[in-house]
Amino acid sequence: MRFDGVERALHxxxxxxxxxxxxxxxxxxxxxxxxxxxxxxxxxxIHVWTGVFLPVPVLLSVLGPWGRTLRADLRRVxxxxxxxxxxLRSFGRDAFVRLDKLNPGQKLNVSFTGGSIVVMLMTxxxxxxxxxxxxxxxTGATFVHDVLAxxxxxVIVGHVGMALTHPASLRSMITGRVSRRWxxxxxxxxxxxxxxxx
Amino acid sequence: MRSPRATGEVATPVGRxxxxxxxxxxxxxxxxxxxxxxxxxxxxxxxxxxxxxxVSALIPGEDRFRIYTVTDSLPSMPTSQYRLSVTGLVxxxxxxxxxxxxxxxxxxxxxxxxxxxxWRVAKVRWDGVLISTLLDEAGVLPSARALRFDSFDGVYxxxxxxxxxxxxxxxxxxxxxxGPVTSQHGGPVRLYVAPMYGYKSCKWLSGIRVVDRVExxxxxxxxxxIDAWVGRSNGRDDxxxx
Numbered sequence: 479m480r481f482d483g484v485e486r487a488l489h490x491x492x493x494x495x496x497x498x499x500x501x502x503x504x505x506x507x508x509x510x511x512x513x514x515x516x517x518x519x520x521x522x523x524i525h526v527w528t529g530v531f532l533p534v535p536v537l538l539s540v541l542g543p544w545g546r547t548l549r550a551d552l553r554r555v556x557x558x559x560x561x562x563x564x565x566l567r568s569f570g571r572d573a574f575v576r577l578d579k580l581n582p583g584q585k586l587n588v589s590f591t592g593g594s595i596v597v598m599l600m601t602x603x604x605x606x607x608x609x610x611x612x613x614x615x616x617t618g619a620t621f622v623h624d625v626l627a628x629x630x631x632x633v634i635v636g637h638v639g640m641a642l643t644h645p646a647s648l649r650s651m652i653t654g655r656v657s658r659r660w661x662x663x664x665x666x667x668x669x670x671x672x673x674x675x676x
Numbered sequence: 677m678r679s680p681r682a683t684g685e686v687a688t689p690v691g692r693x694x695x696x697x698x699x700x701x702x703x704x705x706x707x708x709x710x711x712x713x714x715x716x717x718x719x720x721x722x723x724x725x726x727x728x729x730x731v732s733a734l735i736p737g738e739d740r741f742r743i744y745t746v747t748d749s750l751p752s753m754p755t756s757q758y759r760l761s762v763t764g765l766v767x768x769x770x771x772x773x774x775x776x777x778x779x780x781x782x783x784x785x786x787x788x789x790x791x792x793x794x795w796r797v798a799k800v801r802w803d804g805v806l807i808s809t810l811l812d813e814a815g816v817l818p819s820a821r822a823l824r825f826d827s828f829d830g831v832y833x834x835x836x837x838x839x840x841x842x843x844x845x846x847x848x849x850x851x852x853x854x855g856p857v858t859s860q861h862g863g864p865v866r867l868y869v870a871p872m873y874g875y876k877s878c879k880w881l882s883g884i885r886v887v888d889r890v891e892x893x894x895x896x897x898x899x900x901x902i903d904a905w906v907g908r909s910n911g912r913d914d915x916x917x918x
Contacts, residue, residue, distance in 0.1 A: 518744050556691030563688065589691040593698030600699075604706055613912050617794050618709025622702050 480579065480650040480661075482547040488539040489651055492591075495535075496634065498528045503627060529602050532595055554578055555588045579668035587637055594630050598623060741789070741797055743860050746894060751829040751880045752859035760810075760848065760865060764824075764886035767815030774850070774864055780805045780813075783847050785870050788917045790906045792873040796914065802868045803851025808842040810884065822890040825867050828882035834867065834893035835902065836876070838886075845870035845918045848881060870918035872904040 481489070502525035506518070539545050540552070561575040566582040580588070604611050604619035611619075641648040646664075650656045661669040705712070745751075755774040762770040783806050789797045807823070816838070823841045825834040840846065849868040850857055857863030862879025869876040875895045896902045901909040906917045 517747070519746065552691075556689050557687040558690035559687065563690070585691060586694065589694035590698070593695045593702075596695075596699050597702030600702060601706060609911070613794070613914070614710040615706050617713065618706040620794060621709035621713045622705035625705075626702070 479654055480656045481654045483654070484539050484542075484544050485548050485551065486651060486654055488535055488548070491535045492532075495528055495532050496630075499525060499532070500631065500634070502528070507624070507627075526602065526606050529599060533599065536592075536595065551579065552588075554580060555585045558582065558585065576667040576670075577665050579665050581664070583640075587633065590633060594626060597626055598630075601626075741861070742791070742793075742795060745829070746831050747829045750859055751827070753828060753864065753880070755856075755864045758864045760881065761883045762810055762814045762886070763883065765817040765820040765888065766811075766886050767817065768813075770810070770814050772810075777805055777848065777865065778850060780809060782851075783844070784851075785845055785847065785868065785918075787845070787870045788915075790873060790914050790917050792875055792900065792904070792910050792912065801851070801853050802847065802849040802870075804847035804849035804865075804868060806844065807836075807846050807848060807867075807884070808844075810848065811838075811842065811886070814886070816886055819888050820886045821888050822886075824885045824887050824891050825878040825881060825893070826883035826885070827878050827880045829880050832878060832880070832894045833891070834876055834878040835890045835896065836869065837890060840869075840903075843871070848884075869904075871906060871916065873900075873906055873910065875900060876904045 502521050505521055506525060539548055559575075562578070562582045562585075565575040565577070566586070570581070570583065578585075601619040601623040604615055605623060608616045641651070646656060646660050656665075658669070661672065743750075758774040760770075760772045760777060762772075782803055784801065784803050786799055786801045789800045821838055823836050823838065825836070827833065836846070846867075846869050848865055850863070850865050852858070852861050852863070857866055859880075862877070862881070865881050867876070867878040867881050875893075878893070890902060892902055903909060906912075907914045908916075
């Protein structure tokens, strides 16, 4: 068992909400498409409220009594060994590292997504509820929101690309399970832990 | 010869650092972002000015129009069918075709275009007919105080006081950057109120009604200022555009 039900549910709810955010962002950002879709105020409202509720499933899953596995995995995501840093620097070619349940790229993806949610929410709030802030903040927030959105789209494309080319990993996010052989090969440090526990 | 390393020997809190770093950078970006953006836009200007709408439309930065509509689709109308009516408190109601409008004395304005949401496009050229010319043609009655503008999108309206509308930088525009006003930019004819925020410059202008008091327009019913002087309204301090 690699991912429990809470983790999988959170992943797919997040995926759905990110999709809504990206899809509504397209006509908000590209004028030529805005002209095709129209109803800018409605599209903007969907985008804003989806964004506002984005952290809700995250917080529910992390803080709830059902979030033990997720919390343990977040601790793994946070802690990196020197070996993992080297693995990332070698773009995954460093074969000496005994990888964890999540590889450093996956760990980075989790941290990046978390940071993105906070920054996009913060800058989005300044853009939408601009009343109390100086003008230059609204411009600055728009700039950060636009630039980070570009990075997020790149990361999502990379993430989906990796998932589609690594079917066992993708299956583990759907069914939660991986084979023992897969674990020994791709996540040996974790496989050792599991073996020690049982 | 390197020895195999195990995870967990040295635990660096990389996850937390990435997370907090992003939040810190994001917050800093909000505060200094507008200066960074100006700097980036200036640095990229040699590229963006050559490529026109292509590349520059994809780069986050200033200097490009964003198209806002309040209806399903982009309103459009061929110039042959276009009519501009001037009605209400006037001696002679007008219904002008596109060609009749183009036959009237024209005015050219080159001004920055400032949106109330923050973007600004430098030195945009507009050609059109002064609203005051249209008003003189129709003959305004003494009880008149204000104008109400209607858009053929069927929803949008705008307002100006009579004094504001008679300014020499308020026109019914049919020319944009040397060509026609495309339907994206509110063509074939739109209102252009140079000294005010963009929402005053009603796109797809179809009717001017002379009335006895200001009737707040579409966004003004949603909380925007009625007197929308750039830099002196809506809580903003942009440089004036006219």
